[in-house]
Amino acid sequence: MKYAAIAGWATEGEYPVTFMCAQLGVARQGYYRWLKTGPSQRERTDAELTDTIREIHHDLRGDPGVRRVWAELVARGHRTARKRVWRLMRAAGLQGRHPHTWRKTTV
DSSP states (O other): OHHHHHHHHHHHTSSOHHHHHHHHTOOHHHHHHHHHHOSOHHHHHHHHHHHHHHHHHHHSTTOOOHHHHHHHHHHTTOOOOHHHHHHHHHHHTOOOOOOOOOOOOOO
16 A cells, blocks of 8 residues: 555655655565566456456346345356455445335325
């Protein structure tokens, strides 16, 4: 997270990288190593899963929730935890529709 902030500020040219690394308490070498390696394996699989989740959410009309999306992922052969699906759906801004319960308003 700190490295991403440094990268954002470095592209704007506001402060030198050495100054930002010193202020945030990280090694300059660590920043450049992070910059060179790119996204981790988990970030790449999260991006792929998010694309699949968006596709499932669009295909299933009625705005499915986490449980239905997770069940569809399992049916398609993706082994993942329900909480991971919840986290990715929340990050993507997707949520299920909760139908309102019918209530009697007059006596």
